[in-house]
Amino acid sequence: MSETSVSTEVAEAVVGGAGAPGAPAPRARRSRRSAEGGSRGGLAGLLGYLPVAFLLVFGGIPIVFSLLLMFGHLGGPNAAISELGQGEIPAHGIGTLGAITQLFENASYRQDIFATVMVFVVTAAVVLAIAALLTFWHRLRPSKPLAVLQFLAVIPLFIPVVIASFSLWTFWGDRGFTNSLAQLAGWSNGLIFSGRIQGVILAETWVSLPFAVLLLRAGVASLGDSSLDAGRDAGARPFTIARRIMLPQLRRECTVVFCFTAVGALGSFTVPYIVGPSSPVMLGVDAVNTYTAYNQPQQAAVIGFTIFVLAALIGCVYALGSRSRRVGRG
Amino acid sequence: MSVAASVEVPGWNAPTSRARSVLRVGMRVGQVVLFLAAVFFIVAPLGWLIVLAFSRGFSFPSLVPTSFTLSWWHTVLASPGLLHSVVLSVTIAPVVLAVSMVICLPAAYAIGRYNFPGKRFVLLSVFSINAFPRISLYIAMIPMLFLLNLMGTVIGVVVVQLIGTILFMTWIPATGFAAIPEELVEAARDAGASKVQVFWRVLLPLCRPSIAVAAVLSFLAAFDEAQGTFIVGAPNYLTMPVRMYSLVLDYPVQFAAVFAVVLSIPSVVLLILVRKHLFAGTSAAMHLR
Known part of the structure; x- marks a missing residue:
């Protein structure tokens, strides 16, 4: 599955399609009517394609250049960068896999891939679990503490990622709050997450939580009371209602949360750069280091491509997770 | 067909009143634990950052700065x-x-x-x-x-x-x-x-x-x-x-x-x-x- 088609699939889920949560129906009707009322091709089409043209020039075409660079085509559009780069492996004929095999033969690079996969899988699972717990619980038993909890979960949205990373790095560091607390409590092993993969997972969870909570909150709000009441009337406990009634109806939203969190963690640089260990590093940090510190653009392109492939795998998860037919909502 | 009619919720038994009250207390305790965890996880690091910005230094493992100062602000702004x-x-x-x-x-x-x-x-x-x-x-x-x-x-x-x-x-x-x-x-x-x-x-x-x-x-x-x-x-x-x-x-x-x-x-x-x-x-x- 190509990266674009993956994005399109995910986009369709969020754009609306059949199952977008909480869509304001009258508003949508007005929108369609107004759009149909002014149906025109030419100028509107030109204006509409402006952002696409920008993204094509600075997003689409560069990806093709980068692929050529990865396969050793150092001339043409890649000539300028190749002149400055080091350790390049030029193509003979249609291309070379030299840069790819060079990296994958390196045990440290394989460890980086493993660490990256572990971080984005665990982060996505933890974020989904927390967001589901907060939103489902509040839907079943609305209460002030849970409303406050949902508000707290959205706070990271207001903090720039670089500040969040620095803040978490100091808080969980060897002279940070958590370790001081642990030492005062007599725990000699301490409580340090900074400089560790666990710290990266916690920090990624911190920055990803708002999107997950907002999306699932919209999802649970759109669930009809009738289905939940039916469960209650039958004497079901909240956990059973959440598991057997809410979860199946919100499978698409949960899949979107999981996949977007995973892609966000996969493509992150700032969090693992500041909070994470020096080895193994996540692929985002690896790519930047390879380009800026080691001056190896071809190898950096290979790492970028590895990230794209992993993102495509996440897209496959999305495709599988969103196949289920949604039951109606009251 | 209504949603309620289409939903199957198999595998549970109606809880007794004692079980219900235990569940209610458990949920309250759970909410308090979750609340404290969220404050510690989300808000405390930001509070720590603000304390750091006004602190002269820490004597590890103290949770309170040795003293407060604005000198770092002067240094940054200059x-x-x-x-x-x-x-x-x-x-x-x-x-x-x-x-x-x-x-x-x-x-x-x-x-x-x-x-x-x-x-x-x-x-x-x-x-x-x-x-x-x-x-x-x-x-x-x-x-x-x-x-x-x-x-x-x-x-x-x-x-x-x-x-x-x-x-x-x-x-x-x-x-x-x-x-x-x-x-x-x-x-x-x-x-x-x-x-x-x-x-x-x-x-x-x-x-x-x-x-x-x-x-x-x-x-x-x-x-x-x-x-x-x-x-x-x-x-x-x-x-x-x-x-x-x-x-x-x-x-x-x-x-x-x-x-x-x-x-x-x-x-x-x-x-x-x-x-x-x-x-x-x-x-x-x-x-x-």
């Missing part, structure tokens, strides 16, 4: 390198915002008010760019930016920061334009307004809240962008977020804490100002068709 970063950030982010508006607002208008071939493709393309892992996109951009001689230039920084604004500046105003009832436009036309007048006096004023939210989000996306700016702009253009990378590694933690607090002020203030519109606007944008 540092010419850091001031240069502040100037760069507050100069480049508005430029990015302006360019983003020029590119995206006409598109948002077209998407919101007209049908044209490939409209859905445009929407999905704009959305898709946010579904790409950002860092690999920046890495992929390097050969193109070299080819265009944009590496290490301010235009290169503007381009890389623009990427993160396209979604907000296209989708949210497009939702605003689409939500304006056609009847209002028709009424204005019946009253003799020209197309330009309808746009300036009806559509644009009604869409102003959506555009404002999009502008705030785009400004913050540019202002807070660090990783792409680091790749493209360093070492010539070190904006405030990029400067944080070196502060974390090379400066006393209190110094970086002060800079972090200063850097987060615009984000916090702007987002608090638009928070209600923000959640409504982004929610509506998510359902644009």
Whole structure:
């Protein structure tokens, strides 16, 4: 599955399609009517394609250049960068896999891939679990503490990622709050997450939580009371209602949360750069280091491509997770 | 068929009243535990950062600073390198915002008010760019930016920061334009307004809240962008977020804490100002068709 088609699939889920949560129906009707009322091709089409043209020039075409660079085509559009780069492996004929095999033969690079996969899988699972717990619980038993909890979960949205990373790095560091607390409590092993993969997972969870909570909150709000009441009337406990009634109806939203969190963690640089260990590093940090510190653009392109492939795998998860037919909502 | 009728909830037995009261107490305790955990996990690190910014130092493992001071603030505000970063950030982010508006607002208008071939493709393309892992996109951009001689230039920084604004500046105003009832436009036309007048006096004023939210989000996306700016702009253009990378590694933690607090002020203030519109606007944008 190509990266674009993956994005399109995910986009369709969020754009609306059949199952977008909480869509304001009258508003949508007005929108369609107004759009149909002014149906025109030419100028509107030109204006509409402006952002696409920008993204094509600075997003689409560069990806093709980068692929050529990865396969050793150092001339043409890649000539300028190749002149400055080091350790390049030029193509003979249609291309070379030299840069790819060079990296994958390196045990440290394989460890980086493993660490990256572990971080984005665990982060996505933890974020989904927390967001589901907060939103489902509040839907079943609305209460002030849970409303406050949902508000707290959205706070990271207001903090720039670089500040969040620095803040978490100091808080969980060897002279940070958590370790001081642990030492005062007599725990000699301490409580340090900074400089560790666990710290990266916690920090990624911190920055990803708002999107997950907002999306699932919209999802649970759109669930009809009738289905939940039916469960209650039958004497079901909240956990059973959440598991057997809410979860199946919100499978698409949960899949979107999981996949977007995973892609966000996969493509992150700032969090693992500041909070994470020096080895193994996540692929985002690896790519930047390879380009800026080691001056190896071809190898950096290979790492970028590895990230794209992993993102495509996440897209496959999305495709599988969103196949289920949604039951109606009251 | 009703939803209630279609739902099967097998595998449970009706709990006794004792079990219900145990469950209720358990839920209360759970809520308190969750609340404390959330405060510790989400809020405490930010509080710690603020304490650091005003502390002279810590005697490990004390949780309280040895004394409080404003000296780090004086040092940060008197540092010419850091001031240069502040100037760069507050100069480049508005430029990015302006360019983003020029590119995206006409598109948002077209998407919101007209049908044209490939409209859905445009929407999905704009959305898709946010579904790409950002860092690999920046890495992929390097050969193109070299080819265009944009590496290490301010235009290169503007381009890389623009990427993160396209979604907000296209989708949210497009939702605003689409939500304006056609009847209002028709009424204005019946009253003799020209197309330009309808746009300036009806559509644009009604869409102003959506555009404002999009502008705030785009400004913050540019202002807070660090990783792409680091790749493209360093070492010539070190904006405030990029400067944080070196502060974390090379400066006393209190110094970086002060800079972090200063850097987060615009984000916090702007987002608090638009928070209600923000959640409504982004929610509506998510359902644009």
